[in-house]
Amino acid sequence: METNNFSIEFYPPKTAEGADKLRIARAKLATLNPKYFSVTFGAGGSTQQGTLDTVLEILAEGHDAAPHLSCVGGSREAIRAILAQFKSHGIKRLVALRGDLPSGYGGGSELRYASDLVEFIRAETGDWFHIEVAAYPEMHPQARSPQDDLQNFARKVQAGANAAITQYFYNADAYFQFVDNARKLGVDVPIVAGIMPITNYTQLMRFSDMCGAEIPRWVRLKLASFGDDSASIKAFGMDVVSELCQQLMEGGAPGLHFYSMNQAGPTTELWKRLTNS
Template sequence: METPNISIEFFPPKTPEGAEKLRVARQKLAELQPKYFSVTFGAGGSTQQGTLATVLEIQSEGHLGAPHLSCVGGTRDSVRAILNEFKSHNIRRLVALRGDLPSGYGGAGELRYASDLVEFIRLETGDWFHIEVAAYPEMHPQAKSPQDDLQNFVRKVQAGANAAITQYFYNPDAYFQFVDNVARLGVDVPVVAGIMPITNYTQLMRFSEMCGAEIPRWIRLKLASFGDDSASIKAFGLDVVSQLCEKLLAGGAPGLHFYSMNQAAATTAIWQRLHGTQAAA
């Protein structure tokens, strides 16, 4: 069986040391031959220049880079300027998101939702960009209901999105149910599964609380039982996430998008586990 189609996400480093660590991690992760590397931004687009600089460095190394673009707090003019800058650097892929309001921030901006952003990108740039949007198998934490969340996703696709990347999750049934639900609503774009390696229990709990990702009770209890034994946490996390990826790929997921946290080891270990399993299949 062929190697799974993967992509890998980074965040823009804030210090020279962080930038150097990311270069080292990226060099190792490039060996996995990901389809592209995506680069996030801060609340309200606060690291947009850092995002672009990281994407340009990725491109200079011969890889495909995809910046994340947020519309929250922005204007049509400011988004247009960013799109033109991306085009000037021959960036052809981006991840379009509403984004989170920074604390103390007043309004949402001229483009209120990701569907508005996607529609604006298409009006301004035609089919120049391959646009990825977010999907939430366990429901966006701010959605009114699961049905409302599905309709929001459909609007993003109808506005012109090419594909979607999910929030991370550990229950494969949530993913398959989401894909079935949107298919029934007439949506057939690829929905790539977002994968968060498990390497740190406290960090995982904090992230999951913020983004509304469910950690199944059996996983939480097992991780908590390891205390400060980081080696056991990483070994258990590798087993859990590798098995999740195997189920997703076996069930027809079109790809895996790894939230690397600018680290190479965990994503590489999962990929090697999958590669070994699939090569033997």
């Protein structure tokens, strides 16, 4: 695997201790020379400042970084101000998302969908930003049907997205089928595969229930059989995910986007296996 076709995602730390831990993890992951790091944006923009602070630290360290930007709960004026802030700092890449609704959120949004956000970014800033959007090989959990979901994805690209990053998955066929279907709709941008290392069974189940990612039955049963044996869970998870990555790269995936959970170890181990280093 080439070292310039993968990226790594962080979430903004909420405490000083978390920030210190992330700096240590980031320094280790930076030695892998990823194409860029991305930094998530909380529900309703709840971590907006933390996102920007983390991105600016990464840029200051000499690496490319992409803040996430969501439109849920944000007015056009607020998003316009954020875009101006990004531009003033020389940020050229971002990940545009609808975003998750914050708990108890009952308000409306001027921009309802990610396609609206992408269209707005292009109208406001032209070609300044390289825009990544989300894709869901196993269907967005709130979509009415796979066909609707695919059309929604195509609209984001038509609105001006440069590339896409998928939700994580453990079934390579789902990814390849999704890409084929997107190509039939005329979507020609790179669709990078999102990769979630398996390190904690309970956490993985919780995340997957929330985001609609399917854990194959044989993987789920095997993980459950290990009980509290975290070493076995991590070893098995590493085998499953490295095999998945190998299938994806050999099948023509244009890149991998690792959901690091602010940890250096799992992503580093996967990278070493894929590069035989």
